[in-house]
Amino acid sequence: xxLHRFYVGADTELTQIMWVRDxxxxxxxxxxxxxxxxxELVLFDGVRHDRLYKILSIDKQQVHLELVTxxxxxxxxxxxxxxxxxxxxxxxxxxxxxxxELGVNHLVPILADRSxxxxxxxxxxxxxxxxxxxxxxxxxxxxxxxPVHVETLFGEFGDSVHWLVAEQxxxxxxxxxxxxxxxxxxxxxxxxxxxxxKSFFADKHTTYIHLSPFTLxxxxxxxxxxxxxxxxx
Numbered sequence: 372x373x374l375h376r377f378y379v380g381a382d383t384e385l386t387q388i389m390w391v392r393d394x395x396x397x398x399x400x401x402x403x404x405x406x407x408x409x410x411e412l413v414l415f416d417g418v419r420h421d422r423l424y425k426i427l428s429i430d431k432q433q434v435h436l437e438l439v440t441x442x443x444x445x446x447x448x449x450x451x452x453x454x455x456x457x458x459x460x461x462x463x464x465x466x467x468x469x470x471x472e473l474g475v476n477h478l479v480p481i482l483a484d485r486s487x488x489x490x491x492x493x494x495x496x497x498x499x500x501x502x503x504x505x506x507x508x509x510x511x512x513x514x515x516x517x518p519v520h521v522e523t524l525f526g527e528f529g530d531s532v533h534w535l536v537a538e539q540x541x542x543x544x545x546x547x548x549x550x551x552x553x554x555x556x557x558x559x560x561x562x563x564x565x566x567x568x569k570s571f572f573a574d575k576h577t578t579y580i581h582l583s584p585f586t587l588x589x590x591x592x593x594x595x596x597x598x599x600x601x602x603x604x
Contacts, residue, residue, distance in 0.1 A: 389424060410426050456481055481520065500515055535600070558593040
């Protein structure tokens with residue numbers, strides 16, 4: 372049986388013996404995965420521990436777990452922010468999921484001049500991020516926030532981060548990220564950045580990164596940009 376991972380939150384103490392009574396977990400374990408006595412699973416709190424447990428007993432009201440071993444935590448090697456312009460339909464879900472799998476630590480939906488959508492459900496987004504973290508094996512949960520305007524984001528972070536703007540036809544750069552500061556990659560909407568936004572980026576001395584000789588969909592650009600940063604040193 373595949374070894375599944377479950378996020379329990381930072382407030383849950385992962386002890387030697389656990390009694391789990393969370394209704395959502397009980398449903399998933401009993402009805403969906405059909406766990407039985409002696410089956411094993413992983414619990415992680417997102418901040419300290421990943422631990423392997425064995426089921427001692429299971430019923431509709433509770434599951435009794437015993438610790439088998441402490442597991443090595445699997446964390447992203449770089450501190451990357453993905454700031455992407457909100458997209459229509461389920462494209463945001465896809466960005467959230469894939470960025471989590473690729474090791475982004477902070478997800479920031481932004482409102483650009485040509486953004487076609489402004490509404491955003493942060494609670495639903497967090498559920499998608501948690502599920503992606505469980506499935507991909509990472510030991511922490513990326514942060515997510517409410518949408519913010521591009522100018523506001525620059526006001527918050529200033530020179531404390533490396534600013535990287537994804538733009539077709541931009542010069543390529545090696546070693547995009549240094550060890551001194553996190554990197555924030557900005558990905559525009561389907562219509563691209565406006566001239567006013569490009570002028571704003573120029574005033575802020577941002578680094579432009581080239582993704583492809585072809586015109587990319589915004590969600591594709593976001594994932595390629597994150598992949599490039601993940602490979603840089």
